[in-house]
Amino acid sequence: MAGSEIDLAIIGSGAAGITAGIYAARRNLRVRIFEREALGGQSALAIWIENYPGTKKMKGAEMMEQWASHLKEFGVEIEEANGVESVKKAGQGFEIVTDGKEKVKAKAVLLATGTENKHLGIPGEEELYGKGISYCANCDGPMFKGRKVVIIGGGNSGVTNALWVSEIASETTLVEFLPELNCEEVYLADLEKSPIKVLKNTQALEVLGKEKVKGLKVKDRGSGKEKEIPADGIFIYVGLEPRNELAKALGCELDEKGFVKTDGKNETTVSGVFAAGDLGSGALAQTVWAAGDGAKAALAAYDCVRKTGN
Numbered sequence: 001m002a003g004s005e006i007d008l009a010i011i012g013s014g015a016a017g018i019t020a021g022i023y024a025a026r027r028n029l030r031v032r033i034f035e036r037e038a039l040g041g042q043s044a045l046a047i048w049i050e051n052y053p054g055t056k057k058m059k060g061a062e063m064m065e066q067w068a069s070h071l072k073e074f075g076v077e078i079e080e081a082n083g084v085e086s087v088k089k090a091g092q093g094f095e096i097v098t099d100g101k102e103k104v105k106a107k108a109v110l111l112a113t114g115t116e117n118k119h120l121g122i123p124g125e126e127e128l129y130g131k132g133i134s135y136c137a138n139c140d141g142p143m144f145k146g147r148k149v150v151i152i153g154g155g156n157s158g159v160t161n162a163l164w165v166s167e168i169a170s171e172t173t174l175v176e177f178l179p180e181l182n183c184e185e186v187y188l189a190d191l192e193k194s195p196i197k198v199l200k201n202t203q204a205l206e207v208l209g210k211e212k213v214k215g216l217k218v219k220d221r222g223s224g225k226e227k228e229i230p231a232d233g234i235f236i237y238v239g240l241e242p243r244n245e246l247a248k249a250l251g252c253e254l255d256e257k258g259f260v261k262t263d264g265k266n267e268t269t270v271s272g273v274f275a276a277g278d279l280g281s282g283a284l285a286q287t288v289w290a291a292g293d294g295a296k297a298a299l300a301a302y303d304c305v306r307k308t309g310n
């Protein structure tokens with residue numbers, strides 16, 4: 001629903017934002033969903049989602065398209081490529097300014113801005129971003145068909161991406177800093193059957209190459225020996241950090257890692273501002289969690305709008 005005065009502004013259209021939109025619309029709130037990039041958030045980047053009840057195995061992008069279409073049934077469109085630049089308290093409610101400089105008044109705000117991939121901060125990483133360095137194998141992996149790829153990070157994201165990339169790459173190496181991988185057991189069996197070379201207890205030191213990625217310099221943390229792994233593409237999955245700029249600007253309290261603190265009803269320490277999904281402190285960082293959290297936050301925002309008029 002377009003319009004410059006609304007009840008609830010939902011910022012972010014990942015699993016949390018879309019579910020919140022469905023719940024808010026069904027309570028007849030005037031709601032808009034602002035999305036800086038494309039609909040679906042991180043879930044849309046998952047190659048397969050295999051743990052969402054009711055859908056045994058589905059492409060993440062397909063699942064999110066379905067959610068968005070479900071949301072549309074309730075009259076709410078995701079405003080893609082229409083991010084929120086700033087939000088501030090204004091009278092009883094809030095003033096939102098979009099990236100396109102539109103000003104919107106809202107009675108309540110729901111922050112569902114999720115997370116982004118952490119960077120390692122090693123030499124060559126920033127310089128060679130887009131020239132062989134990527135944080136999304138699902139998006140950029142096909143460019144490395146028949147070529148050598150290194151994946152850094154042995155959690156679920158790193159391992160699942162290594163598994164599918166190994167089907168098209170000529171060589172795939174998985175580098176993990178810790179002595180053991182930190183992914184779910186189900187993926188370990190797949191890994192054993194795959195051609196992936198796994199280097200545990202190994203520190204990534206430097207991305208090699210000038211115009212484009214040529215390899216990765218690593219150190220075996222046990223022996224201290226350094227070596228170079230030739231690579232055309234390097235995908236980095238070493239954790240997530242919260243997209244908390246708007247929360248910070250509003251004055252919401254954050255935990256020590258920068259995630260937004262909320263009460264049992266998803267309200268932040270700023271009255272009328274709610275947070276849901278991966279952005280929230282203690283989130284499970286899973287689609288199913290983000291959906292439930294978004295639903296809870298939308299209903300709390302509804303109560304806030306209805307009871308207090310704010």
Ligand SMILES: Cc1cc2nc3c(=O)[nH]c(=O)nc-3n(C[C@H](O)[C@H](O)[C@H](O)COP(=O)(O)OP(=O)(O)OC[C@H]3O[C@@H](n4cnc5c(N)ncnc54)[C@H](O)[C@@H]3O)c2cc1C
Nearest residue numbers: 012014015016036041042043046084114277278285286287
């Ligand atoms: C590769 C990968 C694989 C995964 N696989 C699985 C899986 O198999 N199963 C599972 O359960 N979970 C999986 N996850 C985790 C799951 O995707 C997340 O837990 C979920 O996406 C969190 O949803 P969210 O709505 O909180 O945030 P996000 O999905 O991160 O969505 C946040 C949205 O907010 C937008 N945004 C940020 N700032 C602004 C702004 N200022 N204005 C407007 N919009 C903004 C972003 O563009 C983004 O679209 C995976 C994640 C990744 C990265």
